[in-house]
Structures are given as structure tokens and as C-alpha cells.
Amino acid sequence: MLIIGAGPTGLFAVFEAGLLKLKCHLIDALPQPGGQCSEIYPKKPIYDIPGFPEVLAGDLVNNLMEQIKPFEPGFTLGERAETIEKLEDGSFVVITSRGTKHNAPVVVIAGGLGSFEPRKPPITNIANYEDKGVAYIIREPEFYRGKKVVIAGGGDSALDWSIFLSDIAEEVTLVHRRNDFRGALDSVEKVSELSKIGKINLVTEAEVVGLQGEDHLESVVIRHKGEASDEEIKETDYFIPLFGLSPKLGPIANWGLEIEKNAIKVDNSYDYQTNIPGIYAIGDVNTYRGKLKLILCGFHEAAIMCQSAYQRIFPDKKYVMKYTTVSGVNGFDGSKKEAKREVVKSIN
Numbered sequence: 297m298l299i300i301g302a303g304p305t306g307l308f309a310v311f312e313a314g315l316l317k318l319k320c321h322l323i324d325a326l327p328q329p330g331g332q333c334s335e336i337y338p339k340k341p342i343y344d345i346p347g348f349p350e351v352l353a354g355d356l357v358n359n360l361m362e363q364i365k366p367f368e369p370g371f372t373l374g375e376r377a378e379t380i381e382k383l384e385d386g387s388f389v390v391i392t393s394r395g396t397k398h399n400a401p402v403v404v405i406a407g408g409l410g411s412f413e414p415r416k417p418p419i420t421n422i423a424n425y426e427d428k429g430v431a432y433i434i435r436e437p438e439f440y441r442g443k444k445v446v447i448a449g450g451g452d453s454a455l456d457w458s459i460f461l462s463d464i465a466e467e468v469t470l471v472h473r474r475n476d477f478r479g480a481l482d483s484v485e486k487v488s489e490l491s492k493i494g495k496i497n498l499v500t501e502a503e504v505v506g507l508q509g510e511d512h513l514e515s516v517v518i519r520h521k522g523e524a525s526d527e528e529i530k531e532t533d534y535f536i537p538l539f540g541l542s543p544k545l546g547p548i549a550n551w552g553l554e555i556e557k558n559a560i561k562v563d564n565s566y567d568y569q570t571n572i573p574g575i576y577a578i579g580d581v582n583t584y585r586g587k588l589k590l591i592l593c594g595f596h597e598a599a600i601m602c603q604s605a606y607q608r609i610f611p612d613k614k615y616v617m618k619y620t621t622v623s624g625v626n627g628f629d630g631s632k633k634e635a636k637r638e639v640v641k642s643i644n
């Protein structure tokens with residue numbers, strides 16, 4: 297199976313496919329696997345993964361990578377799937393942004409939010425400071441230890457990261473256009489508490505409108521609501537606008553798939569297949585009545601999809617589902633040979 301998207305859903309699909317002895321190859325536009333978990337919030341704890349009362353998003357990805365190791369999936373990272381073509385034998389050829397061609401009887405789109413781009417504030421010279429003090433994603437909070445940070449935004453990311461960095465950074469300033477925030481109420485309350493004790497410098501009804509500095513960002517210009525002349529210059533090492541991601545399906549939107557509200561419509565009464573037989577869509581990228589964009593749901597969809605994909609690839613074979621407690625996790629030929637060698641070694 298060719299899986300487009302190596303987020304948690306795509307990774308877990310490799311495991312479910314592996315149990316059915318289906319070999320997988322994953323393509324992802326990002327340079328590392330893990331999707332949103334790795335790219336947006338690797339150090340944030342997740343609380344709704346069954347069996348894990350709390351797990352960091354980055355650790356969940358590491359565990360998924362460990363779990364699929366026996367099935368030896370192939371990875372093409374840092375390349376975006378651009379085009380798809382159906383061949384006469386019913387299989388598909390997918391070509392990436394770097395021209396790599398992949399051929400498989402089944403294509404599984406686990407593309408999440410699509411090729412996501414951060415929403416950038418309309419500050420004319422912002423591009424000059426990208427990676428020189430301006431970041432749109434916090435990959436490693438420790439990077440900001442002892443530094444001055446200005447965060448902008450009114451949603452969960454801006455609130456949560458302000459709270460988190462208030463223990464790490466020398467100074468955290470949160471700038472938001474309005475007095476009320478869009479994020480979770482308890483995060484709003486926490487920010488307000490931290491502001492009262494001076495751990496977060498909260499600036500509302502204001503916007504960052506300018507950036508200054510020679511080779512690296514040195515200060516931001518904050519404009520307060522009302523008079524255009526009501527501006528202050530705030531010294532800072534980093535400016536992190538967290539205005540969310542603009543979800544774009546990217547090239548997948550032109551593949552002839554039925555799209556609704558920027559997501560791919562699938563048959564959830566059966567197997568998460570799209571309107572094109574042989575192309576499935578699982579995880580955040582799909583939509584159906586009652587859809588929940590949760591990791592848990594992507595895992596479930598992956599398991600159901602694999603059963604249908606197996607029947608499509610091997611129409612004459614009957615598969616009887618076995619519990620992993622009974623079947624174990626047998627890899628492909630390579631790992632089986634290794635296992636045999638181990639046995640021989642231990643007998644000798």
C-alpha cells in the first residue's frame with residue numbers, strides 16, 4: 297500500500313497492514329514522520345490516547361515508529377505527492393514534487409490537514425527575520441530558555457505556549473488583538489493568573505505591526521488599539537505569531553476526489569474508501585457525518601481500511617482476523633530470517 301502522510305494515522309496504518317502481511321511505503325512532505333504531533337506540538341502532553349493517561353506527542357510518534365519497525369515500511373520524506381494516475385491493471389502511480397514515482401495497487405491518503413502552511417501576520421519585512429528571531433512553530437521549548445519572547449495570537453496554541461514558556465523564558469509577552477481569547481477557559485484563566493504575578497506580560501487590544509533588528513530580530517513594534525500613533529517598541533529575542541495553520545489539501549484537491557469543506561468524503565458505513573475505488577482516505581483528511589478529528593479515530597479508521605484494502609489486493613484470499621495476543625507481530629521476510637538465525641544461534 298502507498299500511504300500519503302506519515303502522521304499518527306499513516307504510521308498506525310502500517311501496523312494494521314503489517315498484521316495482514318501487506319507491505320507499506322509512506323510519502324510525507326515534511327522531513328520527519330509524525331504529522332501535526334511532530335511538527336506543531338511534539339512537547340505537549342496528550343491525554344486521550346487509550347491506555348496512556350498522558351503521553352507527549354513526540355513520544356507517541358516515537359512509539360508508533362517502534363511499533364511498525366518489524367514491518368519495515370519504506371519512507372520518502374520531504375517530498376509532496378503531486379499527481380496520481382490509474383493504470384490499466386487498476387494500480388496507481390503517484391509522482392512526488394521531486395519526480396519520484398511510486399506504484400501500488402492501493403493508495404491510502406492520510407494527509408491530515410494537507411500540506412500545511414502557518415498563517416503569517418501581514419508585517420511587510422517578516423520574511424527577512426524568519427529563522428532569525430521569527431518562528432511560526434515551537435519545536436524545542438528549551439531553545440527559548442533565558443530569552444525574551446513575544447507571542448501573538450488568541451487561540452489555544454498562543455495561550456498554552458505562553459503558559460509553558462513562562463517557566464523557561466526570561467520574559468514572555470503575549471499580544472492579542474482583543475480582550476477575550478478563543479482558547480480553552482482554563483488556559484485563559486491560567487494566563488490571567490500568571491499575568492497578575494508578573495510571569496506573563498499580557499498586552500491585549502494590540503497588534504505587532506513592525507519588526508526591527510540588524511542581522512537578527514532585536515525588537516517588535518506593538519500598536520495599541522485606537523490611535524495609529526499609540527505604538528511601543530518592545531525589545532525581544534524572538535517573535536512567535538501563533539495564528540494557526542491554513543489547511544490546504546494541496547495537490548490532492550485536484551485528484552478527482554469528492555471534497556467537502558476541504559476534506560475528502562469517504563464511505564464510513566464500510567471502509568473509508570473515497571469515490572475512486574482503490575483510494576482510501578483516513579484520519580483528519582477525511583469527512584463523514586459525525587467525524588471527529590482525533591488521533592483515536594484515525595487509528596480506528598486505519599484498522600477498518602486495511603481489511604478492505606486486503607480484500608481488494610487479494611480478492612481470492614479469505615482473511616480470518618486474529619488477535620495479536622494469538623498471532624504475535626511477525627515482520628516480513630527479513631525479520632523472520634533474523635528470528636530464525638536467532639533460534640539457530642541459541643540452539644548452537
Ligand SMILES: Cc1cc2nc3c(=O)[nH]c(=O)nc-3n(C[C@H](O)[C@H](O)[C@H](O)COP(=O)(O)OP(=O)(O)OC[C@H]3O[C@@H](n4cnc5c(N)ncnc54)[C@H](O)[C@@H]3O)c2cc1C
Pocket residue numbers: 300301302303304305306323324325326330331332333336337341342343344375376377378406407408409410411412453545546547548578579580581589590591592594
Ligand atoms: C495543538 C494541537 C493539539 C492537539 N491535541 C490533540 C489531542 O489531545 N488528542 C487528539 O486526539 N488529537 C489532538 N490533536 C489533533 C491531532 O494531532 C490530529 O487529529 C492528528 O495529528 C491527525 O493525524 P493524521 O495522521 O490524520 O494527520 P496529520 O498529523 O496532519 O499528518 C498528515 C501528514 O500528511 C502530510 N501530507 C499532507 N499532504 C501531503 C502530500 N500531498 N504529500 C505528502 N505528504 C502530505 C503532512 O505533511 C502531514 O505530515 C491536536 C492538534 C493540535 C494542532
